Amino acid sequence: MAGKAVKNIAKAVGEYQYPWREKLTKYKDELSKGVWGYWELGAWKPLCISAHRGARLHKEVLLAGGDWEYDPERKEMKTKRKGHKVDRLAAEKRERTAELMEAMPQTLADYRKRKWERQMKAEDAAAKKALQE
Numbered sequence: 701m702a703g704k705a706v707k708n709i710a711k712a713v714g715e716y717q718y719p720w721r722e723k724l725t726k727y728k729d730e731l732s733k734g735v736w737g738y739w740e741l742g743a744w745k746p747l748c749i750s751a752h753r754g755a756r757l758h759k760e761v762l763l764a765g766g767d768w769e770y771d772p773e774r775k776e777m778k779t780k781r782k783g784h785k786v787d788r789l790a791a792e793k794r795e796r797t798a799e800l801m802e803a804m805p806q807t808l809a810d811y812r813k814r815k816w817e818r819q820m821k822a823e824d825a826a827a828k829k830a831l832q833e
Contacts, residue, residue, distance in 0.1 A: 720760040727757070731770040 724731075727749050735754075737746040747754070761768050781788065800807075 720757060720764060720766070723757050724761065724766075727754075735770070735772050 730747050730749055731754065733747065736751070737744055739745070749757075758768055758770075
């Protein structure tokens with residue numbers, strides 16, 4: 701009989717060891733306003749729950765297997781490049797030049813063809829003009 705009572709008390713204490721659900725419902729409105737605080741009527745208002753207690757509540761929720769939806773959204777990471785801009789531009793220019801040099805024979809062939817077509821068109825126009833006179 702005493703064993704059952706001890707087990708019931710231990711079970712009740714074990715269940716109540718992390719009362720995070722009550723705390724979460726109590727501070728739900730405050731936590732949804734932001735991580736550090738919020739602006740209200742042109743003035744900064746800190747949260748009524750301290751950062752230490754908020755972090756402890758966050759830890760308790762995660763340890764109990766709950767979801768914490770009050771984290772701020774992550775910003776996109778900056779991709780700032782290191783080094784000198786001149787070196788990077790020179791490397792890009794060399795790559796572009798190599799690509800263009802590979803395509804150069806085709807480009808020259810297209811140019812020669814267009815030039816030849818223009819020349820033939822001019823000769824045809826001159827011949828038609830000569831015939832009309």
